[in-house]
Amino acid sequence: MKHNQFRKAISKNRISLCGVGDSGSLFSGGTMQDIRYVDEKEVSRITGFALPTLRNDRHRGRGIPYVKRGRSVRYRLDEVIEYMESHKIQTDRDLQ
Numbered sequence: 001m002k003h004n005q006f007r008k009a010i011s012k013n014r015i016s017l018c019g020v021g022d023s024g025s026l027f028s029g030g031t032m033q034d035i036r037y038v039d040e041k042e043v044s045r046i047t048g049f050a051l052p053t054l055r056n057d058r059h060r061g062r063g064i065p066y067v068k069r070g071r072s073v074r075y076r077l078d079e080v081i082e083y084m085e086s087h088k089i090q091t092d093r094d095l096q
Helices: 003-011 040-047 051-060 077-086
Strands: 014-017 033-038 067-069 072-076
Touching: 033 040, 033 077, 040 051, 040 072, 040 077, 072 077
Parallel strands: none
Antiparallel strands: 014 033, 033 072, 067 072
């Protein structure tokens, strides 16, 4: 991916990566994964967590995994969803 294409992909909060084999090496014949990064405001809308809660969690080293570059903070959308699902409480009603 050329530098210009990479910048366009990042500006759209999307980046496509090659698949990774079992050995951890990239292979060209693999399927492409679409990874979407969202900012903290979008995470707040998705999860219902207040922005100060997300910021406090980052400061304390807990909560949803994130990526930080300079002052820019981004969350992988799939990890946000995974985090919420991992904290789901099963009720008796769900079991029926």
